[in-house]
Amino acid sequence: MRRLLACLILLLALPVSSSASAQTWKVRRGDNLTFIARRFDVAIDDLRRWNQLRSDRLHPGQQLVVKPKTAPRPKDDRSDGHPARSRRPPVPQPNVVVGAGDSLNKIAKRHKVTVSDLRLWNQEVTGDHIRPGQRLRVGSFYAVQKNDTMGAIACSHGVVVDELLSWNPGLDRHRIRPGQRLVIFDNPSARQKPPVSPPVVESRKVTSAVRSKMEPSKPVAPKPERPSLRFGxxxxxxxxxxxxxxxxxxxxxxxxxxxxxxxxxxxxxxxxxxxxxxxxxxxxxxxxxxxxxxxxxxxxxxxxxxxxxxxxxxxxxxxxxxxxxxxxxxxxxxxxxxxxxxxxxxxxxxxxxxxxxxxxxxxxxxxxxxxxxxxxxxxxxxxxxxxxxxxxxxxxxxxxxxxxxxxxxxx
Missing domain, CATH: 3.30.1380.10 (Muramoyl-pentapeptide Carboxypeptidase; domain 2)
Structure with missing residues (x-):
């Protein structure tokens, strides 16, 4: 009985593996980085970095780290014992200019969002005080459709997938469902712009009398742009x-x-x-x-x-x-x-x-x-x-x- 109690005391004294320890996965036949990344909801690049992989070739029995050790508490924790606040995700650049007579309520109705959304996206705004010429961040909400992917949504709005993830904390890049609402800050400058017809240059040899009798020249149609790959x-x-x-x-x-x-x-x-x-x-x-x-x-x-x-x-x-x-x-x-x-x-x-x-x-x-x-x-x-x-x-x-x-x- 004494030996049993001594063993229990020793076991309690040993360090217990917690969520801070690294989680590993034993590679099975047919496994690949894409399958493992989707299974554990991580990025393929993270798997390569955590396991120092020089190539994507795996072999059965190989041990892979799929969740690294939790980082230690940062040094700038507050003295009262509470952890410091986590770093906020990067915010987009302001994309709307306040006009004369505008208010948060008017801007919110114009862009079909709420005033609370505007305050959340523009935390430097105090109360309802905005001035003409001030630039605000105004996003929109997109409802995920059937067969949508993160890449397709990002491409159609002129942004990249990493920006969607930063604007929607907790979003899984591999699992989105129809009806799910995403916050998106459109980037119209990244979209393909329609070609502009070149101006028509008339010959200098034509006199003004003859020009008045001539029909207006038709603009020359520009050559169609060849297909290309954006965000490949x-x-x-x-x-x-x-x-x-x-x-x-x-x-x-x-x-x-x-x-x-x-x-x-x-x-x-x-x-x-x-x-x-x-x-x-x-x-x-x-x-x-x-x-x-x-x-x-x-x-x-x-x-x-x-x-x-x-x-x-x-x-x-x-x-x-x-x-x-x-x-x-x-x-x-x-x-x-x-x-x-x-x-x-x-x-x-x-x-x-x-x-x-x-x-x-x-x-x-x-x-x-x-x-x-x-x-x-x-x-x-x-x-x-x-x-x-x-x-x-x-x-x-x-x-x-x-x-x-x-x-x-x-x-």
Missing amino acids: VRLGKHAGYAIRTLRRSYGTQTTIDALTGAFDAMVKRHPKGSRLWVLDLSLPRGGPMKGHRSHESGRDVDVTYYQHRCGQRACQQRPLQARHLDAKRQWRLMSHWLRRGDAQFMFMDYDLQVPLYAAARKAGATKKQLEQWFQYPRKKKVRKGIIRHAPNHRDHLHVRFRCPKRDRSCR
Whole structure:
């Protein structure tokens, strides 16, 4: 009995692991940084920094820090024992100029917010005292829609995701729900401005008498701007695919989320399955890319096909016959995008649509869905269906993802 009491006393004297200790995760087969970051609600860059990773390749059994030790109490704590206040997130620049006769109440009604919101965003304002010419921060509230992503919302308002996170404390960059309200401070200068027609210059040789009889000259239409990529995001490494060229692996946040989400599902279902090669997306700033007519705006992706006998290697880019296509697995990948409405078009060889169509029917696709998704069994020249024939696509699949909603600059 005395020994038991002594052991209990020793155990109580030992330090107990609390929330201040680091939390770790043992890597399992099929895990990747994207999956682990979403599971523990952290950023991929934080995982790399906490674990001093030189690459994104993981191996089963590896221990990763997913939550570091809590930082010690800062030195500037108050003497009464209460901790110092946490640093406030960065505030945006003032974006509204007070006019003559304006008041907080009038400004709030004009921008469909409350006076309390204005005081919260402009804490330097005391009471209702504002003066003409003073600049205020005025935000707006955005209701999250179905299929929205943080990247799409940020791009459509001319801001970046980090700014959305700083303006909405406690917001999870990976989990937003329809109907959720976000505070946004628009940045109109970052949006694409419509082209302005150049002024018409008349010839000096025309006399005033002749000019009066001439009809007014029509302005010359400017050349349309080529698509480009704004706020491009580089595709990270993944257990489900290999990247051929890093410089050609940039896309919109919506494209990257749709791509990694589909491969997350594939790796979860086939942890020991073969990988694919991601061939090309876009350049860091978009624009023309050698060897492609598209791939300019971060919405186009080329990937190889799932093939029989690839094993655990990445399936190579080579022209396929219909019998070589692993139609069952290929359909699981493509149906992920189709059922979520992510893909605008998918270009592949017409002959490869035949086994894919059969796999879709076997998987339970309805007649209406098959008609909406497939060009087959219509003729090759009929431009209907999301999955369509395109020349020189026997060795790879070309997916064009939809534009983010409310992003008018996306083409």
